[in-house]
Amino acid sequence: MSASTAGDGTSAACGLGDFLRTRAQEAGLSTREIAQAFQQRVDREEARITAGAGGPADPVGGLSFSKSHLDRLFKGGAALPSLRFLRVFLEITSAGAGLHPQRHQALYREATELLTEARQLRARPTAQPQPQPQPQPPTTAAAVAALQTQLDLERANRTGDRLRRELSDTQALMGTLLQIIDALRDIITELDLDLSGMPRTAGRTVPRSLAERQRTDAVEYKAAAEAEFDRVDHRRRVLELLWDQAQGNLRRLAAHAEVGYLRPLPDLPPLPARGALSSGLNAEPALVDIATALGRVQEYNAAEEQKITELRRVLADNAPLAPDDELAILVDATRLSDPRARGAALRTVLASWAHHPSTRDTLLRLVHDDQSAIRHNAVWGLAAAWAGTPEARDAVAALAGDPEYDVRKTAALGLVHGWAGDHTARDALARLVQHEDPGVRHTMVQALVQGWGDDPVVRDCLITLTCDGEVLVRALAAECLVGGWPGDGAALAALRSLCGDVAESVRWIAVQGLARQGYTPATSLVTGNAILQAAELPDSYQELGTLPIVAALRQGIGFHEGITVLVGANGTGKTILLEALALSLQRTKFALPVDRLTQVSLDLASHLRISRNAQRTPYSCHCVNDRTYRAPDRRASGLENRLAYLRSLAESGGAPNRIVLIDEPLAYLHPKEEHGVFDAVSELADQGIQLIVASSQATWTALPAARVIEIDRSAQRVASFDPTKLPG
CATH class of the missing domain: 1.20.1330 (f41 fragment of flagellin, N-terminal domain)
Incomplete structure (x- = not known):
């Protein structure tokens, strides 16, 4: 007998599941076919009952035999079967395998022993590790x-x-x-x-x-x-x-x-x-x-x-309980030791009794739960159902600094939803802009700007963050100062200081913002040594309607002499601009597939005004897209093929004034693989090649040498709080 040697019922159940799976394999039957054989027996029993012959004492119809149940049983994940189930199961598999009756009886005895062992092990008390003290144990x-x-x-x-x-x-x-x-x-x-x-x-x-x-x-x-x-x-x-x-x-x-x-x-x-x-x-x-x-x-x-x-x-x-009695049972269930039971009870309470006083007290208790998923649902419930109340505000504000990203994000957005303009909520978020985690600082800035956009305290927080050590945080602070405090003296002083930032993206945001407000000349947006310096469209151009790339081109896009990254969601027009730029350089050597050109690209190219460096005539223009990376070596990964192609551009060398247009170089890559592309692109820029990249990933901001231009800033904003949708 293949008895389990483990000391718990789980291993024994897995042993029984392996035994049953082996019998099914010997018979050449799938779980679906076995389930159908069970159903045929049920149909025969019902036919006998209909004919008046009566039914058996232990009908097959009372057993669980669905395909999904059999799959779980084979893996040891279902409840232990009954002896009746084993008898019917082995009758089906033995008949399918054509086994001798004596062999069938031996298998049945072995299955019975395995089942008995599993039941005994599950009933045996096992040594449990010392439980961690709970703030409020089950009552x-x-x-x-x-x-x-x-x-x-x-x-x-x-x-x-x-x-x-x-x-x-x-x-x-x-x-x-x-x-x-x-x-x-x-x-x-x-x-x-x-x-x-x-x-x-x-x-x-x-x-x-x-x-x-x-x-x-x-x-x-x-x-x-x-x-x-x-x-x-x-x-x-x-x-x-x-x-x-x-x-x-x-x-x-x-x-x-x-x-x-x-x-x-x-x-x-x-x-x-x-x-x-x-x-x-x-x-x-x-x-x-x-x-x-x-x-x-x-x-x-x-x-x-x-x-x-x-x-x-x-x-x-067995009539339904009165609503208050049912709520009392569910509230008590949120104190159970099993976190799955607590979480399920909480979701049920929020679905039907979110505005009940007992629910409020339960949520105030569960914001201290040791499970992040429960804290997440609790903070959502307080913000959705108890907005405006001081007790809920204080509990939500306390979770704005939670170590879990989802919890603190929901807490910050919940404060915006339920307590926008409230000074206590504002101060709670403002204190967290000094948090050691840059992700927390980033989230707090977004929440403060949404809920307290014209508050001087928020402006001062943004000015403080212009000296932050993280590029993403400084860039966000600069964007918010440009958009939220035009003409404000303190904000202008902070933007002027950012014009000398070590990160090109931050410098670009500051210079662009000052130029649009008339505090620096528009020529400051043009990089003197770039081959392609800028691109713009006349205000009269209406063909592409409200496409975000058109709005950006009407204001003018200045290209960096090294790396310029156009960031925006799919459909904003980034690829169309790359194709139009390539068409404007059609007298150079470029590798743009002809079948990718569209009438939209041709139309945009005919209206595009491009400023070029008279001292640097472009020698060649390489257009790189997802099909360019497809190397003959099918064994190589997507990252390896991309890096190999980009390195080939760097190794070709010799020719000056080259331009490389790259469309979505980070597509389908794991975040850990992005740095390889960053290094390859930086290597090309170090050789004097001008690169213009279109990407939907905002992580390019972390590359100090890159000028990141957001084509559609609305796509980068943090999501708003949804009081109708329970998380998870």
């Missing part, structure tokens, strides 16, 4: 509430099983009564033939007096059978209504958070099989037999109607 009320819900669910399940059996037996009884009614109808017809003097079908007659008495009895029995049929049919309709009610209870109870994470109750012994009325009647049944059968039907109906009364009482006890 007795929480445990009682969880167990109560579990018991209610178990009771609802078993009530549903009883109803299913009652419906099955009722349908079988209706079939038997229809047979009795048909038999009585035939008897009455034959007796009418006797009384009319016509010969019987079978050629046998009875005395007239006996025929009259039998006909009277047959008519009476037929009326009684029809009355009993109506009685059973009424009970069937009642059972169907009770079945709908039971299914509603099951769905309601199964939606509770803690149900899925508690151990199942032990199985009860199967209910005894209920004897059904005989479905076989003689070709010419005696009336006395029919009278006996009708007597049994009447007794059976009386007993079943008593059971209907009992089932109604059980279902009344």
Whole structure:
């Protein structure tokens, strides 16, 4: 026997799963085919019940055998199966493999031993590591509430099983009564033939007096059978209504958070099989037999109607809880030790009772939970449902500095959503602009500008961050000063200081902002040694409508002599501009595929005004896109092919005044691979090559030598808080 040697039930369950998978492989059956074989057995059982033969004590229909369940069982991830399941499973696989009965019995004994071992190991208490102290341990009320819900669910399940059996037996009884009614109808017809003097079908007659008495009895029995049929049919309709009610209870109870994470109750012994009325009647049944059968039907109906009364009482006890009682159970469940149960309970509470005072108190407690996902949902709930209240504001502000990015981002945006203009919320965010994590500083700046855009305190925070050690933070501070405080003396002084920043992107933002406000000449936007110095469109150009690249070109785009990166979302027109620039340099050697040219590119090139350096005539223009990287070596990765091509441009050397236009060089690369492209591009720039790059990635800002120009700044803004969408 391939018994598990591990000390826990999980390994033993995996051993049982491996055993069952091996049996399926020997039979050449997939999990889908095995599930279909189970379903065929269920269909045969239901056919027998419909025919009035009754059902087995442990029907296959009560087992779990779906394809997904079998897949989990093979991996040891499903609940341990029953002996009945093992018996049916091995009958299917042994038949498929053509095994001898003795071999089948040996496999069944081995499977039984594996199942027994797994059950014993799961029941054995295992040494658990010392739990970490919880700020608020589960209460007795929480445990009682969880167990109560579990018991209610178990009771609802078993009530549903009883109803299913009652419906099955009722349908079988209706079939038997229809047979009795048909038999009585035939008897009455034959007796009418006797009384009319016509010969019987079978050629046998009875005395007239006996025929009259039998006909009277047959008519009476037929009326009684029809009355009993109506009685059973009424009970069937009642059972169907009770079945709908039971299914509603099951769905309601199964939606509770803690149900899925508690151990199942032990199985009860199967209910005894209920004897059904005989479905076989003689070709010419005696009336006395029919009278006996009708007597049994009447007794059976009386007993079943008593059971209907009992089932109604059980279902009344299983009625839905009052809303406040259900909320109390869910609130207690948020104190359970299992984080999955706490999280599920919290989501259920937020979905239905977000504005209840008990929910507010629960959220204020859960913002201190040790699980980041629970803190995330708690801070969202406070901002969405309790905006404006001081207690919620203080709790949300405390999480703005949370170590988890999603939590602090939702907290910062939640303060903007619920407390924009509130000085306490503003001060909480302002304190975090000095946080050691640059990601926190970046998020706080975005939130402050959204909620307190014209506040001098926010301006002072931005001025402080113009000296930040991170390029991304300095660039964001410069953008916000340019857009939010035009003409402000302190903001202008900070922008002037940034004109000498070590990062080209920061210098460009500062110089561009000052030029647009008229504080520096527009010629300062042009780099003197660049081959292509600038590109612009006349205000009269309307062909491309509101495309973001057109708006940027109307203001003018100045190119750096080294690396210029046009950053924007897909569809902003970056690639169209690269193609138009290549067309303007068509007398040089360039490798732009002809089939990539579009009428839009041709039209833009015909209107584009390009400023060139008269001292540096371009020698060649290389256009690089995703198809250019496709090297013959198919074994090389995408990064290796790109780097190889870029290095080939650097190694060609010799020719001066070269321009390289690159479209999306970071596409499909992992963030860790981006630095390889940055190094290759920087190497080209060091050789005097001018590079103009189009990219949807803002990470180019981290490259100090690159001038990063945002084509569509709205695409780079932080997302706003959505009070209608629960995170995760």
